[in-house]
Amino acid sequence: MTRPSPLLVPAGETRAQRRARIDAQRGIRRAAVQARREEARRVAAADRAAAPGRDIPSGGEHRPGALRTWRRLRLPAHRATTATLAAAYLFQAEGGLALPGMVIGHDAYTRAAFCFDPWVLYAAGVLTNPNVLIAGEIGSGKSALAKTLLGRGRAFGHRAYVPGDVKGEWTPIAAALGGATISLGAGRPTRLNPLDAGRRPQDVGDPEWDVEVRSRRLELLRSLIEQLGGQPINPTERTAVAAAVDAAVAAHTTPVLPHVVDHLFAPDLTRPLPAGFTSHAELREAGRQPGHLLATLVFGELAGLVDAPSTVRFDPSLPILTIDISALGETNPALPLVMACTSAWTEAALRDPSDGQRFIVYDEAWRILRELALARRMQTQWKLSRAWGLSNVAVVHRLSDFAAVGDAGSELRALSEGLVADTATRIVYRQRADQVAATAVALGLTGPERALLSALAKGTGLWRIGERSGQIVAHTLAPAELAVVDTDHRMSRNPDRFAVPSVADG
Structure with missing residues (x-):
């Protein structure tokens, strides 16, 4: 051990004086060390007095089976199936909702069946409202999920309405479910009068x-x-x-x-x-x-669509009713006007809560959010969803669509962002890397949830249901469903290549 050398040696110091000085320095150091030890013991004693019974001796507790040993603990290797080991790791995966509902698919981690029904979850107190938001980039499977909700909901007595089908994609599912499609467009005989009174509830004078x-x-x-x-x-x-x-x-x-x-x-x-x-x-x-x-709706390019008595009747007994406006063209500037009229005509027939539980699907909802008047109508339906027995389903490509409309602080921006806040079920499919941050902020995602968004497989989504943490769910389609929900059939030379699907397409 190297002896410490004095920093300053006085001139003319004798050997005896030098020894005395070194002994004094050592005494000072020992006193400082002793003082620190006394202070540590005092603090430990105060901690034990404040929390009795929590202090564990360094040698372990003095009781049988306290695992006190001077040897390193070594356990033999054990091999077992995951079914057996599942009992040893009880809190490693989401336990599921444990409530009845439509079978959507399976949990990607536990492989357990995943069921969902917004009205059941609302009745159980899991949700504060039955509204649903589905977001995902093109080809991630969001449209297939929305159509599946309507198709499988029919078995539970849920009806569905699509007030503005801008691509004509909902006509096949309406035909498959025994519903009807109203087609609007230039040269077509159908007329809708947006000023119709609608169906009158029985309890209204x-x-x-x-x-x-x-x-x-x-x-x-x-x-x-x-x-x-x-x-x-x-x-x-x-x-x-x-x-x-x-x-x-x-x-x-x-x-x-x-x-x-x-x-x-x-x-x-x-x-x-x-x-x-x-x-x-x-x-x-x-x-x-x-x-x-x-007058532009009467004499302009929309003449003959919404300026005459209705030639069709809203039939509440139908399992699904869609209004196909694809003939107008997706880039038609008059499209929001037609959607306002069709939404008003549909809404007039939906205000009777005695008609049961109904889905209202707004596909390509970003088009509606661009117009202040339509955003106000959507907000009304979102706010009154519980009173009317509705589950409003908004389908968008990305969450940033809600923050990209209107100027900061404008009414349109506030309405758009309010729709997200008034939606208790948020389902996010694969997002582009540049959209992950905005999506995470809008939905309050955790770090692990955020890391998953850009790597989700097709047909697999992150479900945020109420205040529960996100659950990764793989959407499964039956072969019979694929024929009516597939939106990629035009891109394939072989229409039968999806004969036995494993996950959702669309």
């Missing part, structure tokens, strides 16, 4: 029903005018539209858009003036701009 129908019609017309004009409708125009609707209802039991346009351009001189107007000329001037905007 005449005054209440008249007020509700009038409010719904005014809301639709206001949204159409704002979409066409690109700006909010002012108060005088709002009053003029209300007066035109009242006059059209008085002259016709079920008005259509041309009736409202006529009364905006030429108010009924026999009817009393609304409050705030001094002459019919002033009322006509206030309704001129809204009249010209609504």
Whole structure:
């Protein structure tokens, strides 16, 4: 051991003085070490007094079976099946929902069957609402899952409606389930009147029903005018539209858009003036701009679609009803207007909670989120989903679609982000690497969940149900289902190559 040397040696120091000085230095060091040990013992004693019974001696506890040994612990190797070892690792995987529902597929880790039913989960207190959000890049399997929910939900008595099928993909599943498809487009005979009163609930009286129908019609017309004009409708125009609707209802039991346009351009001189107007000329001037905007639906490129009495009837007994608007073209700027009309027509027939539990699917929902009026309608349905017995299903490519609409702080941005907050079930399929961060922030994903998003296999998704941690679920399709949910058949030279599928396609 090397002896410590003094830093400073006084000149002329004798041997005895040097020895005395070194002994004094050693004494100081021993005293410092002893002081530190006393302080450590004092702190340990205080800890034992604060938490009695938690201090374990370094040599182990003095009791039988305390595993105190001076040898290294060595255990013999043991080999067993995973079924046997499962009992030794009880908390390694998600235990499942343990509730009845539609069989979706299996847990990717435990291989256990995975069942889902938003109404069952809501009744059990697992969910705060039955709304569902499905996000995934093209070809990841999100559309196949949405169609499977509708198909398998029929066995549980759930009906389904698709108010705007922009690609025509839902027609095969509607035919397979015994439902119906309403096709809208230029040259087609079908007409939908968005001002239809809809089906009246049995427990609603005449005054209440008249007020509700009038409010719904005014809301639709206001949204159409704002979409066409690109700006909010002012108060005088709002009053003029209300007066035109009242006059059209008085002259016709079920008005259509041309009736409202006529009364905006030429108010009924026999009817009393609304409050705030001094002459019919002033009322006509206030309704001129809204009249010209609504006239584009009557005389413009959408003429013959939503400007006449309905040629079809909403049948609530059908297991599924879809409205095919693919003939308009996906890039048609008038597509949001048609979707607003079809959504209003469908919504008018869905407000009766006695009709049971129903799915409402908004495929390609990002198109709707671009329009403020449509986003407001979606928010209404999301908020009233429990009262109406609806499970709204929004299908998008990525979660950033909700944050990419409108300016920061705008109403449109707030509505879009609010839809995510009002959706208790979030299902995320494979995401591109540049979308992972935004998705993780929007859904509050953990680090391990975030790492999985860009590596998920086709047909496998991360399910966030309520406040539960994410569960990796592989969606399984039966051969009979594949024929109606496959959206890639046009890309294959061999239509039979998916004869025995193992996971979802689409």
